Amino acid sequence: MLPGKRVAVLGAGSWGTTFAKILTDGGADVVLWARRPELAREITEARRNSDYLPGINLPVGLRATSRLDLALAGAEQVFVSVPSQSLRENLILAEPFLAPGAIVVSLMKGVERGSGLRMSQIIAELLPIDPDLIAAISGPNLALEIAKEQPTAAVVSSNSLETAQAVAMLARNRYFRSYVNTDVIGTEFGGVLKNLIAVAIGIVDGVGYGENTKASIITRGLVEMTDFAVAYGAHPETLAGLAGLGDLIATCQSPLSRNNTAGRLLGQGYGIADVVKQMQQTTEGLASVGPILDLARAKGVDMPIVEQVRQVLAGTLKPRDLAPHLTTDSAEPQGERTNDGQAHGSAALWGSFKRTFDQLRHSGGRPRGD
Ligand SMILES: NC(=O)C1=CN([C@@H]2O[C@H](COP(=O)(O)OP(=O)(O)OC[C@H]3O[C@@H](n4cnc5c(N)ncnc54)[C@H](O)[C@@H]3O)[C@@H](O)[C@H]2O)C=CC1
Numbered sequence: 001m002l003p004g005k006r007v008a009v010l011g012a013g014s015w016g017t018t019f020a021k022i023l024t025d026g027g028a029d030v031v032l033w034a035r036r037p038e039l040a041r042e043i044t045e046a047r048r049n050s051d052y053l054p055g056i057n058l059p060v061g062l063r064a065t066s067r068l069d070l071a072l073a074g075a076e077q078v079f080v081s082v083p084s085q086s087l088r089e090n091l092i093l094a095e096p097f098l099a100p101g102a103i104v105v106s107l108m109k110g111v112e113r114g115s116g117l118r119m120s121q122i123i124a125e126l127l128p129i130d131p132d133l134i135a136a137i138s139g140p141n142l143a144l145e146i147a148k149e150q151p152t153a154a155v156v157s158s159n160s161l162e163t164a165q166a167v168a169m170l171a172r173n174r175y176f177r178s179y180v181n182t183d184v185i186g187t188e189f190g191g192v193l194k195n196l197i198a199v200a201i202g203i204v205d206g207v208g209y210g211e212n213t214k215a216s217i218i219t220r221g222l223v224e225m226t227d228f229a230v231a232y233g234a235h236p237e238t239l240a241g242l243a244g245l246g247d248l249i250a251t252c253q254s255p256l257s258r259n260n261t262a263g264r265l266l267g268q269g270y271g272i273a274d275v276v277k278q279m280q281q282t283t284e285g286l287a288s289v290g291p292i293l294d295l296a297r298a299k300g301v302d303m304p305i306v307e308q309v310r311q312v313l314a315g316t317l318k319p320r321d322l323a324p325h326l327t328t329d330s331a332e333p334q335g336e337r338t339n340d341g342q343a344h345g346s347a348a349l350w351g352s353f354k355r356t357f358d359q360l361r362h363s364g365g366r367p368r369g370d
């Protein structure tokens with residue numbers, strides 16, 4: 001068999017390692033960069049990453065190294081999966097070794113504290129590459145489920161459809177399917193914002209509230225996500241797709257979600273310092289609350305649920321008071337959606353009908369829109 005395309009995955013935590021498995025199982029020649037040499041050795045020799053993916057056998061052919069130069073040498077596509085707050089420092093280390101013409105793909109779901117930048121914006125700022133060679137992947141993608149080869153879909157987004165398709169062709173196999181879109185803003189913000197709603201769900205779950213409360217928060221949360229993302233230029237239908245609603249459902253329902261788990265601990269009465277200590281893995285939502293509320297304020301977008309999550313984190317709102325405030329943020333009864341939202345909503349619905357129709361007419365071997 002011919003060797004597959006050479007790709008690199010940076011970050012050997014739960015998602016980086018799982019994504020390296022997805023790509024290897026799809027036929028690519030993958031080198032995974034781990035910061036710690038002993039982890040790189042465990043992955044290559046024992047085909048395990050016991051800290052992050054206990055019980056998972058990694059595929060034969062997946063190699064890991066703690067040397068960035070070796071991981072990046074000749075890589076045509078580079079997938080980055082480090083904590084969002086560390087992307088900048090990691091890109092500075094990686095930049096000298098990036099192969100000319102390489103596509104760089106963010107697998108991350110955060111915004112940078114201080115700058116409020118999305119991950120693809122940081123990549124564009126730091127790397128001297130054509131912006132059309134930048135992509136982001138998002139969707140309902142709980143790492144451990146995918147590592148167990150449970151069927152899953154995601155969406156690859158890039159300003160360039162050609163780039164998104166080139167990435168989606170590699171990021172697929174018998175249990176993983178990649179769709180494509182060109183709405184990078186909506187795709188990235190979907191992944192960031194659902195984490196915040198998942199923290200809220202965890203909080204009310206920890207308090208002991210039931211399904212009505214959680215469904216109310218999920219539904220109203222989706223409105224907040226959509227209003228916010230659309231204010232920044234996203235297409236509303238992206239938020240109704242895999243990177244929005246899809247991921248919101250998975251993250252709000254699953255005890256595997258770190259954001260959901262952190263929320264649950266808060267709801268059970270733990271303080272934020274204890275929660276951070278207990279979370280062994282990256283919990284992006286905790287770092288995103290502040291920057292997202294700053295960005296919301298800058299565009300005049302109301303985010304009552306996210307604001308209440310901030311207050312619970314700050315210790316100024318009791319977890320058990322979170323949900324009832326959903327109905328008391330305005331004296332006047334409100335419509336379920338803003339007028340803007342309604343206008344966008346019907347356009348979104350029409351857009352998705354049209355795309356489905358177009359796909360049926362032109363269906364071929366290429367990855368499809370989400
Ligand atoms: N785990 C999951 O199910 C999914 C995670 N994501 C996203 O992927 C990104 C990475 O998350 P995970 O792999 O889950 O996190 P993790 O906590 O499991 O792993 C993070 C990895 O980055 C490495 N790293 C490199 N530089 C670092 C630094 N300066 N500080 C700390 N760690 C550093 C760590 O050593 C570790 O291997 C996050 O943005 C997350 O939202 C996206 C989809 C699914």
Ligand SMILES: O=C(CO)COP(=O)(O)O
Nearest residue numbers: 139140141142257258259
């Ligand atoms: O992004 C994820 C699922 O799509 C993972 O969620 P957590 O970061 O909350 O574990």
